Amino acid sequence: MTRLILRRLVTLPFVLAGVAVILFVVSQVLPADTVRLVAGDSVPPAVRAAIAHNLGIDRPIWVQFWLYIDRLLHGNLGVSIRFQLPVNDLIRQALPASLELVAAATVVAILIAFPIGILAARYRGTWFDVVSRVVVVVGTSTPAFFLGVLTILIFGYYLRWFPVAGRGTPPDLSHLVMPACVLGFREASSTARILRARMIDELNEDHAKAARARGMSGRSVLIQSGFRNALLPAITDLGVSLTELVGSLVLIETVFSWPGIGNLLYIGVQWNDFPLVSGAVLVLVLYAVLVNLTIDLLYGFIDPRLRA
Amino acid sequence: MSTLQYDSTFEPAGERALTGTVRRYLRNWPGVVGACVIVLIALAAIIGPWFAPDPNHSDVLSRLAAPSGQHLLGTDDLGRDILARVLAGARVALVVSLVSSAIGIAFAMTLGVAAGYLGGIVDEILSRIFDVIVTFPMILLAVLIVVALGPSLTAVVIAIGVVVIPRYGRQFRVLTKSCVQREYVQAAIAQGYSPLRIVVRHVLPNILLPIAVIAAGNMGRLAVAEGSLSYLGAGVQAPNASWGNMISEGQSYLQQSPGIAVYPGIALCAIAIAFAFIGDALRDAFDLTE
Amino acid sequence: MSVPAESPAEGSSLVVEDLCVDYRIEANGRVQYVAALKHLSITVAPGTALGILGETGSGKSSLALAAMRLLPKTARCTGNIQLGDFDMLAMPTKRLQRVRGREIGLVMQDPLSALNPVRTVGAQIAETARFHDHSLSRRRSHQVAADMLESLGVPRERARSYPHQLSGGMQQRALIAAVMVAGPNFLIADEPTAALDKVTERQIVLLLRSLQRERHLGLLVISHDIGVVSTLCQEVAVIYRGELVEHGATSKVLTDPQHAYTQGLISAARRETDDRGHLVSFVGSAVEA
Numbered sequence: 089m090t091r092l093i094l095r096r097l098v099t100l101p102f103v104l105a106g107v108a109v110i111l112f113v114v115s116q117v118l119p120a121d122t123v124r125l126v127a128g129d130s131v132p133p134a135v136r137a138a139i140a141h142n143l144g145i146d147r148p149i150w151v152q153f154w155l156y157i158d159r160l161l162h163g164n165l166g167v168s169i170r171f172q173l174p175v176n177d178l179i180r181q182a183l184p185a186s187l188e189l190v191a192a193a194t195v196v197a198i199l200i201a202f203p204i205g206i207l208a209a210r211y212r213g214t215w216f217d218v219v220s221r222v223v224v225v226v227g228t229s230t231p232a233f234f235l236g237v238l239t240i241l242i243f244g245y246y247l248r249w250f251p252v253a254g255r256g257t258p259p260d261l262s263h264l265v266m267p268a269c270v271l272g273f274r275e276a277s278s279t280a281r282i283l284r285a286r287m288i289d290e291l292n293e294d295h296a297k298a299a300r301a302r303g304m305s306g307r308s309v310l311i312q313s314g315f316r317n318a319l320l321p322a323i324t325d326l327g328v329s330l331t332e333l334v335g336s337l338v339l340i341e342t343v344f345s346w347p348g349i350g351n352l353l354y355i356g357v358q359w360n361d362f363p364l365v366s367g368a369v370l371v372l373v374l375y376a377v378l379v380n381l382t383i384d385l386l387y388g389f390i391d392p393r394l395r396a
Numbered sequence: 397m398s399t400l401q402y403d404s405t406f407e408p409a410g411e412r413a414l415t416g417t418v419r420r421y422l423r424n425w426p427g428v429v430g431a432c433v434i435v436l437i438a439l440a441a442i443i444g445p446w447f448a449p450d451p452n453h454s455d456v457l458s459r460l461a462a463p464s465g466q467h468l469l470g471t472d473d474l475g476r477d478i479l480a481r482v483l484a485g486a487r488v489a490l491v492v493s494l495v496s497s498a499i500g501i502a503f504a505m506t507l508g509v510a511a512g513y514l515g516g517i518v519d520e521i522l523s524r525i526f527d528v529i530v531t532f533p534m535i536l537l538a539v540l541i542v543v544a545l546g547p548s549l550t551a552v553v554i555a556i557g558v559v560v561i562p563r564y565g566r567q568f569r570v571l572t573k574s575c576v577q578r579e580y581v582q583a584a585i586a587q588g589y590s591p592l593r594i595v596v597r598h599v600l601p602n603i604l605l606p607i608a609v610i611a612a613g614n615m616g617r618l619a620v621a622e623g624s625l626s627y628l629g630a631g632v633q634a635p636n637a638s639w640g641n642m643i644s645e646g647q648s649y650l651q652q653s654p655g656i657a658v659y660p661g662i663a664l665c666a667i668a669i670a671f672a673f674i675g676d677a678l679r680d681a682f683d684l685t686e
Numbered sequence: 687m688s689v690p691a692e693s694p695a696e697g698s699s700l701v702v703e704d705l706c707v708d709y710r711i712e713a714n715g716r717v718q719y720v721a722a723l724k725h726l727s728i729t730v731a732p733g734t735a736l737g738i739l740g741e742t743g744s745g746k747s748s749l750a751l752a753a754m755r756l757l758p759k760t761a762r763c764t765g766n767i768q769l770g771d772f773d774m775l776a777m778p779t780k781r782l783q784r785v786r787g788r789e790i791g792l793v794m795q796d797p798l799s800a801l802n803p804v805r806t807v808g809a810q811i812a813e814t815a816r817f818h819d820h821s822l823s824r825r826r827s828h829q830v831a832a833d834m835l836e837s838l839g840v841p842r843e844r845a846r847s848y849p850h851q852l853s854g855g856m857q858q859r860a861l862i863a864a865v866m867v868a869g870p871n872f873l874i875a876d877e878p879t880a881a882l883d884k885v886t887e888r889q890i891v892l893l894l895r896s897l898q899r900e901r902h903l904g905l906l907v908i909s910h911d912i913g914v915v916s917t918l919c920q921e922v923a924v925i926y927r928g929e930l931v932e933h934g935a936t937s938k939v940l941t942d943p944q945h946a947y948t949q950g951l952i953s954a955a956r957r958e959t960d961d962r963g964h965l966v967s968f969v970g971s972a973v974e975a
Contacts, residue, residue, distance in 0.1 A: 106528030110537070119544045229668040231620045233627050233640075234661035237647055241658070245651050294799040298861070301754050301794075302814045302868055303787025312813065317804055335535035339624055343647070353536075357543055357629045365543045369536045376533055 100381060107373055112156045115366055116143065125362045128169040165370065166363030170355065175367035178352055183371075185255055186348030189271065190337065192264050196272025197279055204276070205283030209318075210310055212288060220280070227277035232336040236270045236343035253345040267344040274336055275329060282325045286318035293317075324387050334376045420681040427677020430670035437486055437667060444483035451480040451637050460653045472642075472656045473649050474635075481637035482660050488549065488638045489667060492622040493615045496553045500560030501611060507561070508568025509603075513576060513595060523569070526562035534559050535624055542630040552631045556621055567610065571603040609682055613675020616668040623664050639664050698770030698789065698872050698904055700730040700753065705765035707748045707757065719762065722748040724928045726765075730872075730921075735898055735905035737915030737936065739951065740925035746908045749925075750876040753906075754792050755782055769872060788818050791865035795877035797857035801849040807860040808832065808845025811867050818868045834863040838893065855886035859893065866897070872904040873897075879914055891917050912955045916940060924948045 119125045123140050131139075144152040159166075165175035208217045227235075243266060244252035256263040287310075290296060296313040304312070341350035349368050356364030421427055449467075455475035463470045469478040511522040529537070541555035575581060576599065584594045625631040626640025634641060639660035646657025705726040708719040722745035730736040740746045751757045753767050755774055767774040772785050794800040802810055811831035816822050822830065832842040838859045840852075849857055858878065865873070875894060879887040895918055898905045907918050915922055915936070922939050924932040926947040932939055943949045 102524075103528065103531055106524070107531065110529065110532065111540070114537075114540050114544050118541070125544065225672065226669065229616065229620075229672050230665050231623055231661070231668065233624060234643060234664060237643055237650070237657050237661060240647070241650055241654055294794060294796065295802045297756055298792070298794055298800040298864075299802070301756060301786055301792040302817075302865060303783055303785070304814070304817055305783055308813075308817065312805075313802055317802065320804065331531075331533045334533045335624070338535060338539075339627065342628060353539065354628050357539060357547075360543065362543055366540060369540050372536055373532055377531055380531075 100377075103377055104374075107370070107377070108157060108160060109153075111366060111370060112153055115362070116145075116152055116156065117149070126166065126169075128360075160370075165367035168356070168364040168367075169361040170359040170364065171361075175363050178364065179349060179367060179371055182347060182349045182352050185346060186337065186341070186350065188264070189267055189341065189346055189348055190333070192268035193271035193275060193333075196268050197275035200272065200276035201279035201283060205280040205287065205322075206310065206315055208280065208284040209287035209291065209314060210306075212284075217284075224277045224281045227273060228281075231339075232270070232274055233339040233343050235274070236267070236340050239266050239270050240343070255347055263344075263346075267340050267346050270343075271333070271336055271340045275333055278329045278332070279322070279325075282329075283318060283322045286322050286325075287314040290314050290317040320387065324383060330379050330383070331376050334372050338372070417681045421677050424673075424677035424680055426673035427681070430673035430677070433666055433670040434674065437663070437670075438490060441483050441486035441490060444480065444487075448480035448483055449477045451476060451484040452635050453477075460649065462653075463655070469659055470653065470655050472653070473645065476637075478655060478659055481642055482639070482663055484637040485639040485642060485660050486663060486667075488626075488632055488636075489619040489622055489664070492549070492553055492556065493618040496556035496560060496618060497611050497615060499553065499557035501564055501607065503557070504561045504564035505568050505600075505607075508565040509572045509595060509599065511565070512569040512572025513591065513599065515573075519569070522565070526565050526569075529559075529562040530566070532559075534621060538621065538625055539628060539630045542625060547630050547633055549632050549636075552622060552625055555625070555630075556618060559621075560618070564607070564611075567607065568603065571606060572599055575599050575602050605682065609675070609678045612678055613671060616671025616675075619667050619671070620664060698772075699732045699768075700790075700872060700904055700906060701766075701768040702726060702728050702749070702753070703766040703768075705749070705752060705767065706763070707745065707752055708762045709758075710760040710762065721745075721928055722761075723752070723925075726925070726928075726930055728923050728930065728933070730904050730906055732904055733902040734921065735907060735919040737919035737922040738906065738908040738925060739910070739912065739915050739922055739948075741910050741951075745928040746925050747876055750792060750874045750906070750908055753874060754786060754790065756792075787814065787865075787868035787870065789870055790872040790874065791868065791870035793858075793862055793865055793873065793875045793878050796881045797854070797861040798849055798881070800861050801857065801864070803849055806846050806848055807852070807857075807864070808835070808847075811835070811845070811860070811864045814864055815867045830867065831863070834867045835860065838863050838866075839889075853886075854882050855889055858882065858886075858890050862890075862893070862897070870903075871901070872906075874906045874908070876908045877910070878907070879909070879911065887914070894918060912940065912951065924951070 115125070116122050122143060122145060123131075123136050126143070127136065127139050140146065142155070144155045163176055165179070167173065168175050168178055171178060204220055208220045211217055240252050243249050250266050251263050252266075254263060291310070291314045293313075296309055299309045299313050300306075337348070338350035338353055340346065341348045342354040345351065349371055353365060353368040353372070355361070356368060453476060455471060455477075457475065458467070458471055459473055459475045461467060461471040461475075467477045467479065469482065472478055472481070507522055511519045538552075538555040538559050541558060542551045545551040545554065581594060581598050584598055622631060622638070623640040623643070626638040627644045629641070629644070631640055632638035634645070642660040643657045646654075646660075649656055705723055706721070707723040708721050711718050711720055726749065728736065728738075738746045738749060748757065748761070751761075752763050753769070753774055757763055763775065765775070769785070769790050772781075772789065774782070774785070777785065801807060808828055808831045811834060812824070812827035815827045815830045815834075816824070828845070832845045835845055836842050840856050840859045840863070844852060844856065844860075849860070852860060858881075873894075878894065879890050882890060891914055894905070894907075897903060898918070905918065907915055909915050919936055921934065922936045923930055924939070924945065924947065926945070931945040932943065932948045939948065940952060943952055
């Protein structure tokens, strides 16, 4: 077990290093004029020269990379062109909003996905199953941002149930409902589908048959032999869908003007503010990597077969 | 934006009876419907410029107009014909999906087959590179690249192409490895044929088919990726039309004229769902899934 | 409710009449029905043991599943199966759930796959105990489970083990414990030793035999192994390709087989005879002469 943790932790620095390399390549190797990218257009030549020196533009690649890593390790993500503030501070301000949305969306996802997944496995082949499969296909194929826009149109403007943008002053829940539901719905779709598939597999296993042979009721077998066993691998599959979640998070925050890190990314794109964009991307990627790591470790704890 | 689907349970294909495959495909009605939808949209996009008004032409006198004989889907906030813009957006979406698929697959094929065939240190390095790039959620890397290069159609194509390479690359690698283990390839190696000849004559024909099927199924997701990028502003720039930026602009006028945002959205959904059906139908038709 | 060893209950009888089991197969786009069992009729008298002998694919497992009504949905089943007074094939599902486990138990072939891998064996046995006796508290049910395990030769502490942590023999004992804790008076053992090594196989066979004798269980033993059947059963039926080809007292069938298939089976097992040509596999075989 500890071997598993160690193995995972050992790959972590490599992954982070890789992420840093990619970011470096995209920010300093790829663009034609890195200084302009980082500092914007309206910058006096003296400042440009200073920035160029800091980035090490005229020096060999590995020196540049080293300077880059050094900055990163000191938590220096650059200065936003649009806001003229350290990107660090902007991100720190936006972080709670994003976390709140992700947490709410996960709750929504579980509330929707678990019952539907279980019922779809139970009523496999019936109309319920078919309908829910169609809903899942639609749910995962529809672009996240369009789903958000439609939700605003229907529930915000036509029905007037919820405010259409922003976060309100927390803990104001009415602003949270729509974005959390849209984000949660997408996660729920893939989770429900995975849960159903896993449960059907487990219910076909011998131990489920043996449980029925001992006289256990259908419901008990469904939960004890089906759901409990399916939950573990379903959780790892969730880890995979969490990488998708980050992409959807950015879009949903943009659609609903939810002041989180995804929204910062959007603002960065709108204003051609590269430091802001790359800072936000870095944080979001870190989040995705850490979540995946956590899920792996969690799975190692939960599955008794891996504990030996 | 959803991840690409790529099943590593595919076996490299052998000889397939084409007629049986076509017949099997035709029996899958969602696949047929999907194919028709794509063909229709593609045709409309191609012949659109002959029939529809200029998508960028502003008719300032009739802004936010309702659908009429002159403007079948109405006009947007700058008086531009919505239908024309939707068709223009279709062109963008299809071009991006096709070209970035092509670029991505070309590079992925070279790298992936090399990794799978050569093994050893080359394989190790390439696999590590693939793994690291894949840790980036697709949208994030694509946005980063587009902004670094300056938003434009070309930048989008490059960005999506790059993002796609490691994902297809891994698939190529896996398929190549399992193909190389087959006896006829081992025999060819024993005969002393050059690696290039073996790859081209024995490996490629067997792995291109599964890849083509996966690629077809993924086209929808690439179109959605383009839409997401341009929604965020990291894509085709105004005043040019793309479904993403139409939806973004249209969001401000949702109350007065929902059509501006809704029509392109429906079109994007149609393409996404159609390709999803096509992908499934192709997999069943070629009998590639377990 | 766990049945103490001194229960005076008479075993039920199992009567199978004209049982036919087909499986639905889709090949090349066409639907076919493949027969697994054809017109099978056997009777197990109360408290006695009947062996079903046949090789893999002969359809014998279908008999076990049919009797418990656990055949997959792709199977079609006609005929009559009576457990004592219970009509197994026609009974409504709710009643069937009460009969399963409490009246008739099934010991399956591979204990590792028949036990839930993510739960401790104690928890699984306790859950079965609680299911059949609602008055049992959680704590009491775990005690009952530990008692049951102990009576079958598994140390009490192993109740907290997961199936994969137990040896093959202990897994099978745990599975038997889970089945017996519900207190059935008829037991179907489907290849109970196929997954075990020879030494453990002998232990389990002796365990089953003593269980059957102490509790007067009706026993249906399904196996391809002549030694197992000859140790446990007074009567044996031979199934070949889904059909009953020979039936009679074990001693008679094994020493004087009538059907060519039975002869083949026995000669294949000849390696295990002693110098007097007697089938030797276990101490105290039911076949004496």
